[in-house]
Amino acid sequence: MDPAEFDAASWDAQGELPAEVRRAVAGSGWFGTDLPAEYGGRGGTQAELGELCAEVGGACGSVRALITVQGMVAAAIHRWGTAAQRADWLPALVSGDQLAGFAATEPGAGTELSAVDTRVERSGSGFTVTGEKRWITFGRAATVFLVLGRLDGKPVTVLVGADRAGVSVEPVHGQLGLRAAMIAHVRFDGVRVPQRNLVAPPGFGLSHVVATALDHGRFTVAWGCAGMAAACVADAAGHTAQRRQGGVPLAEHQLVRSMLARMSVATTAARELCRSAANARDAREPGAVAATVMAKYAAARAAASASQDAVQLLGSAGCAPDSRAGRFFRDAKVMQIIEGSDQVAELHIAEHLLRQHRTGENGHAGEMPGLGSRRHAVAGSGAGG
Template sequence: MSTVDELFAIDTLLQPEEQQVRDAVRGFATRRLRPHLAEWFESGTFPARELAPEMAALGLFGMHLDGYGCAGLSATAYGLACQELEAADSGARSMVSVQGSLAMTAIHRYGTDEQKREWLPRMAAGDVLGCFALTEPDYGSNPAGMRTRAVRDGNDWVLSGSKMWITNGTVADIAVVWARTEEGIAGFLLPTDTPGFAAREMRHKLSLRASLTAELDLDEVRLPGDARLPDARGLAGPLGCLSEARFGIVFGALGAARDCIACAIDYTCSREVFDKPLAGYQLTQAKLADMAVALGTGQLLALHLARLKERGELRPEQVSAGKLNNTRAALAIARECRTLLGANGITLDYPVLRHANNLESVLTYEGTAEVHQLVIGQALTGSSAFR
């Protein structure tokens, strides 16, 4: 039997180093994540602190960044790492994505040399965890409307407001907080032990349960003047970081889809219905074939976008096209695989509904499907339809 990677000869498109990264992360996920995922999902927990040193040893934190202890690997290698993490669970990929593509990228891209030296080596080593505080209770798709404010008081800044749906928020040592100032939106580095900062775990989730999600409160949090990220000017600052994270999702969502297909193939080959394996029926094979083609097409798109990124040619609307296509395809695959497992598909004995539930979040965070449709529409027509 062929895997989808073999069907599309994916390995022929990868460099040896990229395959080594993929295999190393796959081994870590098999050894350290998969045996516990059902328990973590059911209990709504994730041992971020415990896993951080091992993830760091693999170079997963800020792996696409250069210097300051970061691995400096290719966009393709980073994408493949995201795919292997999300093949285990979207929560694991989210943790790495927030640490590296959001928090560390913000510091690496917009920070001073002193800020980079202070935070990035420790974050790359997993000694310091970060979060990225942009979304607010009333402002998700429209971050320009944020109410969190930073006001000058002498040489200091005083921040007040609230943030919501913040991954890693309850375990972060440093928060990259975006706030409105008199000059426009700005980014700040906020150590989470600063007086006035509070993080509350958000519970009762039906998706991304093996992930730590927080609501943040900022009650007149006082920061020194040098806490500001000087090169982050306006909304382009956080949006630039989000584009990095979305790129990881283009690959990551396919990992969840691939895991669902592998589970469905294994299940249907061993499950007997009317005295022969379920995999031996035409309807089953038609479903598997269609899903394999959708997954393979998404993988080819992801690899193409990665090569564009490595040449410095990747545009935001292309990232939007990748996220829109691949998250839609992954969610459809997860749902279809659930049908092949019948009633067994709704249990945590199998990963498919866990993946499907997670992908409901992946479809909408870091830009909903509708937002990405409008980004693509604007690129095609030259006319903005956001307002």
């Protein structure tokens, strides 16, 4: 599947990613880019996963979101699932036989996921799941949800099939961005699931399973934003080089050149931070989590500013229904909220910096306090978004 051939404007207008497109994404092997070959993956590096997300993200944010949410659930199972769970679920996620939804956010639990009210209760040899989840990326298409809830007062994660009795899906239409990401609100009313669907012991659901999923999500969102920003720079530079005003190309005006320069610098810097995060993750450095937060923060801001400036420079063309810059302008604002809002990221980046100076560390603090429990309730992936 070639991202250059995406009909992203049409998918955005329709408010969904067609089934044949989702199948084509799965057939391209993108779901298994960084998973081991034993599960059907390609065994690729984090850098390779990042470059894929940048290329796809520069064409369609919703397709990138599909790769993100599938990868979030797969990463959580790969890291914290049992051998049987990995053998059962990972090949199905890689092939696209199962499409995942990451069901964490709730009406009263967005940035602070420790406030979730979803109940997971023991029932016979399994569990029942009861609760309401909001803003689930590809919730309308998902065949399985990784659900965050509470069991005996402890955070817990459980896999719930979308076809189980008691699962109801409410489509969400017309949201600001990621309009083809098939976002939904999902209710679980006493849904019965087997014991084998519990991922990690009670108490590990938020700090381990969900934290792993969100870390993967931030990384792919960061690279997707870098791709979005680069596409906006290309559109703005191409338009201003050709469009004439006052007898000269727009690009000959000093203010236009200043805007282009700022867009280019921010985009290049964000890409380098993404590369740094990828290298840290591939090397399993202790500071990889911090590097990923910083990359996502910088890349989301670069995408937001570059898309805004691109729309400004393109003028009426930037406001057209099929404008890539206009679509990314909407998508980029969502990127500044999901997987940790800009404001939350700033707190964690500052804490990471100050902790090094308080303790005399040399930049090797890996986990940032609270990152596993913080998430804004706008899009349940990444959304997954």
